[in-house]
Amino acid sequence: MEADNKKKLSNMLWFLGFAFLFGFYIFTTGLDLIKGNFCGNTAIDYCAYWSTGEIINDEGFAKIYDLKILEEHQSAIYPRPIKNSDYFQIIPFPYLSIFALPFALLSKLSLKTSYIVWVAINAIALVLYLRFFIRQTISEKIQIPMMAVLLVSVPVFLNLSYGQLNIWLGIFAGEFVRNLIKKRPIFAGIWLAGLLLKPQTLILVLPFLLFTKEFRVLIGFAVNSGILITGSFLLGGVEGALGWYKILIGSSAGRSAANPLVMMNWRMLSMHINNFTHTSLGTYFLVVGVAATLTILYLILRKLTLETPTVIAMRYLSIFVATMLVTWHAHFSQGLVFYPLLIIFVTNKTMADREFKFWLIFPIIIMLLIFFLPVVTFLLNTNSVQINFLKLLSGIRGLILNIWLLLWAFRQTKSLQFGSGYARDEKTI
Numbered sequence: 001m002e003a004d005n006k007k008k009l010s011n012m013l014w015f016l017g018f019a020f021l022f023g024f025y026i027f028t029t030g031l032d033l034i035k036g037n038f039c040g041n042t043a044i045d046y047c048a049y050w051s052t053g054e055i056i057n058d059e060g061f062a063k064i065y066d067l068k069i070l071e072e073h074q075s076a077i078y079p080r081p082i083k084n085s086d087y088f089q090i091i092p093f094p095y096l097s098i099f100a101l102p103f104a105l106l107s108k109l110s111l112k113t114s115y116i117v118w119v120a121i122n123a124i125a126l127v128l129y130l131r132f133f134i135r136q137t138i139s140e141k142i143q144i145p146m147m148a149v150l151l152v153s154v155p156v157f158l159n160l161s162y163g164q165l166n167i168w169l170g171i172f173a174g175e176f177v178r179n180l181i182k183k184r185p186i187f188a189g190i191w192l193a194g195l196l197l198k199p200q201t202l203i204l205v206l207p208f209l210l211f212t213k214e215f216r217v218l219i220g221f222a223v224n225s226g227i228l229i230t231g232s233f234l235l236g237g238v239e240g241a242l243g244w245y246k247i248l249i250g251s252s253a254g255r256s257a258a259n260p261l262v263m264m265n266w267r268m269l270s271m272h273i274n275n276f277t278h279t280s281l282g283t284y285f286l287v288v289g290v291a292a293t294l295t296i297l298y299l300i301l302r303k304l305t306l307e308t309p310t311v312i313a314m315r316y317l318s319i320f321v322a323t324m325l326v327t328w329h330a331h332f333s334q335g336l337v338f339y340p341l342l343i344i345f346v347t348n349k350t351m352a353d354r355e356f357k358f359w360l361i362f363p364i365i366i367m368l369l370i371f372f373l374p375v376v377t378f379l380l381n382t383n384s385v386q387i388n389f390l391k392l393l394s395g396i397r398g399l400i401l402n403i404w405l406l407l408w409a410f411r412q413t414k415s416l417q418f419g420s421g422y423a424r425d426e427k428t429i
Contacts, residue, residue: 014145021152021364028371029161040079043115046163047077048091050114052100053107061097061235065243077111092247096232097240099165099197119160122167126156133174133340137181137309140347150343154363154397158333166336169197174340177316180217181309189220196228199248200327201337204319208301258329261391264398265330266290272392290326296406297322303413310350311416317341318409325402332363332398342405355408359401366397 032042039047051073052064063069070090093100106114127147134140142150150156159166172194179188195201209217233241250258260271266289273282300318304311320338324330342359345351351359370390 014149018148018152024368025152025157025161037079038112039077042161043111043163045091045165046115046118047111048074048093049100049103049118049163049165050107050111051077052093053103053105056100056104057107061100062237062239062243064093064097064100064236065240065247067092092250094244094247095165095197096228096244097236098228098232115163118163122160123151125171126167127151129171129174130340130343133178134343134347137178137313138344138348142343142347146346149360150339153360154367155333155335155339159336162333164333165197166333169195169201169334169337170339172197173201173316173320173337177313177341180316181312185214185216186220186223189217189222190224192217192221193224193228195337196225198329198334200329201320201323201334203327204297204323205316208319259331260329261388262332262394263330264332264335264395264402265325265327266293266399267328268395269399272388272395275388293322293325293406296410300406300410300413304416306416310344310348313341313344314409314412314416317345318406321402321405321409325399325406330398332394335398335402350412351408359405363397363401366393370394 029042032038032040048070051070054073055064055066055069059069067090070092074090106118108114109117130147130150131142134142155166158164172191175191175194176188179185179191192202192205195205206218206221209221232244236244260268261275262268266286269289270282270286273285274280297318301315304315304318317338320341324335324337342351346356370393373390
């Protein structure tokens with residue numbers, strides 16, 4: 001009886017937490033709309049994509065990387081906190097032009113209508129894909145409460161609120177791993193090429209595949225990469241190709257719209273340390289952090305030698321988590337790239353309930369703190385919170401979670417190495 005009461009209380013608390021968080025998301029989105037801050041916070045990335053689609057329809061693919069043309073289109077839709085009479089922060093389109101095709105269609109709708117359509121497409125795609133992925137990899141089902149919890153997790157909310165593309169990174173990465181599990185390496189490589197959407201996600205997985213002589217995977221990757229790059233070149237020509245390259249280099253070098261101070265990597269921490277100390281001390285933290293990350297990843301991969309679904313998923317989960325730590329551009333919502341892999345371990349109980357709760361709740365606490373701390377200081381009539389401190393909080397949540405997740409993967413390697421403890425899907429392929 002006592003156990004039943006505790007379970008009921010736990011379920012009620014989870015429901016109340018879910019209801020509060022969902023209400024908070026509705027409130028913050030509604031607040032943006034009331035304040036006329038659409039494109040200023042809500043849909044901030046989508047508005048840039050929509051303006052890219054407008055440019056395609058008006059002037060062609062070659063012009064989507066032209067900053068002057070981008071400014072003309074974006075200045076017409078972005079609100080006052082971002083634009084003023086003296087300065088306008090352009091949000092470029094840093095992707096291959098072939099990935100702009102959906103926005104050429106969506107921009108034929110009004111901005112707000114097309115945003116709603118885009119959010120709906122992404123949310124439905126995420127739900128359907130996670131159900132499909134888990135069923136196909138470990139023959140399990142995601143329960144409705146679990147799916148609801150995932151949909152209110154911070155990375156999903158940020159992706160939908162800002163209208164980003166990261167859900168598709170998760171689908172591409174998930175299909176890459178699913179096809180490896182199904183022993184279809186060429187198809188795995190074809191799906192992996194989808195990560196050219198954000199090439200920085202490939203900086204560790206490609207060397208690993210080369211080192212482990214997964215040549216059929218690399219052939220599939222090369223074929224589809226050739227198709228995507230050739231298609232982009234045919235759409236944008238030499239002008240488009242050069243424009244994309246300049247935008248990509250600008251983002252990696254720290255263009256203001258890239259916002260490196262809120263990323264979740266070692267680069268973010270090093271920049272904050274440099275800014276705070278007015279020295280290059282942060283660079284040493286960057287070198288040590290990257291070296292430590294790669295060392296831990298090496299120790300994980302060295303032990304994961306079995307070819308079972310769980311081991312394969314853990315192998316690439318570790319690689320993608322380490323990538324988020326060491327790559328030059330990684331925002332918190334980009335963590336969706338390893339969502340399908342992580343859900344395997346939540347579903348088959350490799351990740352304990354308390355561990356999953358920490359992974360879920362910690363970023364929520366930081367998000368609420370970022371929102372309410374300026375409000376509290378304003379009401380108390382004290383000095384306002386420094387914006388760089390809020391940026392540090394935003395970045396540190398992802399850095400801490402990525403470090404924690406990499407160490408969690410390291411702790412699992414002993415059991416996975418010998419195939420013990422995870423019976424439901426541990427038949428060697």
